[in-house]
Amino acid sequence: MNQLFQFLIRQRIILLFVLLELINAWSIFKYDDFQHVIYLNTTNRWAASLLATSREIKTYHHLGEVNAELALENTRLRQEIFKLNALKQPETKIPYFVSSAMLNRYAPVASKVIDQSTQMSQNYLTIDKGLVDGIKPGMAVISSTGVVGKVMSCTSNLSLVVSVLHIENNVSAKIKSTGELGYIKWPGIQTEVVEMMDVSKYKKVVKGDTIVTSDYNVVFPPNIPIGLVAKVGLEKDETFHQIKVMLLTNFSTLKYVYVIKNHLLDQQIKLETLKPKPE
Amino acid sequence: MGNSFQFKWIFIVIFCLFTQVFILRDVALANVAFCFIYLWMIVKAPIHTPLLYLLLLGFFLGWIVDIFYNTHGIHSLATVFIAFLRPAFFKVLTPVNGYDERSSVSLAEMKALWFFPYIFLMLLTHHLILFLVESSDASLFMYSLLRALASAILGTLVFGMLELFNQKN
Numbered sequence: 001m002n003q004l005f006q007f008l009i010r011q012r013i014i015l016l017f018v019l020l021e022l023i024n025a026w027s028i029f030k031y032d033d034f035q036h037v038i039y040l041n042t043t044n045r046w047a048a049s050l051l052a053t054s055r056e057i058k059t060y061h062h063l064g065e066v067n068a069e070l071a072l073e074n075t076r077l078r079q080e081i082f083k084l085n086a087l088k089q090p091e092t093k094i095p096y097f098v099s100s101a102m103l104n105r106y107a108p109v110a111s112k113v114i115d116q117s118t119q120m121s122q123n124y125l126t127i128d129k130g131l132v133d134g135i136k137p138g139m140a141v142i143s144s145t146g147v148v149g150k151v152m153s154c155t156s157n158l159s160l161v162v163s164v165l166h167i168e169n170n171v172s173a174k175i176k177s178t179g180e181l182g183y184i185k186w187p188g189i190q191t192e193v194v195e196m197m198d199v200s201k202y203k204k205v206v207k208g209d210t211i212v213t214s215d216y217n218v219v220f221p222p223n224i225p226i227g228l229v230a231k232v233g234l235e236k237d238e239t240f241h242q243i244k245v246m247l248l249t250n251f252s253t254l255k256y257v258y259v260i261k262n263h264l265l266d267q268q269i270k271l272e273t274l275k276p277k278p279e
Numbered sequence: 280m281g282n283s284f285q286f287k288w289i290f291i292v293i294f295c296l297f298t299q300v301f302i303l304r305d306v307a308l309a310n311v312a313f314c315f316i317y318l319w320m321i322v323k324a325p326i327h328t329p330l331l332y333l334l335l336l337g338f339f340l341g342w343i344v345d346i347f348y349n350t351h352g353i354h355s356l357a358t359v360f361i362a363f364l365r366p367a368f369f370k371v372l373t374p375v376n377g378y379d380e381r382s383s384v385s386l387a388e389m390k391a392l393w394f395f396p397y398i399f400l401m402l403l404t405h406h407l408i409l410f411l412v413e414s415s416d417a418s419l420f421m422y423s424l425l426r427a428l429a430s431a432i433l434g435t436l437v438f439g440m441l442e443l444f445n446q447k448n
Contacts, residue, residue: 012331013330013331013334016331016334016335017334017359017363020334020335020337020338020355020359021356021359021360023338023352024338024341024352024353024355024356024359025352025356026352027351027352027355028351028352028353028356028412047346047347050300050301051301051347054301
């Protein structure tokens with residue numbers, strides 16, 4: 001017995017070596033049984049939190065790129081939505097098909113807001129895309145939440161956008177549920193509230209209705225959300241509702257917007273100038 | 280073996296593990312050459328370090344790395360193995376004057392002709408075990424060999440460069 005102990009002590013290094021390697025080998029080949037016992041992998045709570053912190057630090061520097069990538073992806077998705085909307089069958093029974101020109105009518109361009117104001121009565125945004133990127137005055141600008149404005153002028157790399165928060169910038173709009181037409185006008189006071197004009201008092205308007213851009217809009221694609229009806233009022237002897245609309249877009253935190261290229265705009269304007277002038 | 284000396288080693292252990300787990304984990308040159316800097320400890324431990332400590336250190340280092348690499352024991356297996364083989368490598372590569380009591384593993388004391396073959400042998404053994412066990416597939420055999428060789432060459436270069444910073448003491 002004593003000799004055995006002597007032997008074990010003399011050979012303890014080799015025994016330890018064998019023992020450690022056996023533990024490792026057991027762990028390697030019996031991984032499935034083993035991992036449920038102690039979670040010695042990256043699902044371990046401590047390991048995971050350390051890795052998450054390290055990833056945060058590393059990715060922080062790439063946030064800009066990530067944002068740009070996401071904006072690009074959104075651009076693609078948005079184009080897809082325009083197509084799908086155009087494809088949607090109208091509720092009439094008339095046989096109707098969409099021409100491919102109509103289907104590919106709108107192409108969004110993601111761009112970054114580099115400057116903007118919301119305090120004035122005439123507010124503008126400056127965005128980082130211009131003539132080089134195919135932007136032209138008159139194009140619609142929307143954000144992921146709703147309408148923003150329209151392009152007023154362009155340099156080769158930048159564009160100036162008239163915000164919806166501009167007292168002279170009206171947007172043709174409709175009430176989504178009933179299809180009543182009107183237009184949106186900013187009274188120039190609160191940055192969250194605009195007014196909807198020209199809705200007859202004989203039509204029903206309910207608080208909470210969604211206001212979207214109309215189909216007869218030269219600038220915006222149809223059905224871009226604008227805001228929600230916040231308050232409906234009616235003065236004596238007036239023929240129109242007084243509708244206050246809460247904007248869906250938060251202008252003070254805008255970072256990325258989409259400029260909508262309308263490939264059929266020229267044709268549309270040309271046709272509309274051919275209309276006979278009323279005498 | 281003063282207190283400061285031990286603190287130095289503890290610091291190096293933590294530093295190596297941190298670098299390995301948070302930086303080098305994502306690094307692979309041409310997808311074949313990996314750098315395993317945590318072996319620095321096993322490679323550089325003083326020549327007369329008791330083998331018992333080395334084995335336990337190898338086991339500990341290997342497991343920490345295994346946790347973060349999701350390799351459940353392979354790193355540990357390979358690291359304990361080279362820790363065990365270390366004295367054998369020393370025997371094979373005896374320098375002309377033999378090892379004296381205060382010898383340390385460093386380029387300055389041991390000369391390049393001893394230092395680089397030693398590092399290369401250690402790393403190659405480790406990487407061969409690591410990649411062969413990891414792939415555990417005969418069809419990937421040549422690829423694993425290539426990986427082990429490339430990683431060992433890269434590791435030798437990196438350790439050589441680290442050694443340049445150690446020259447003055």
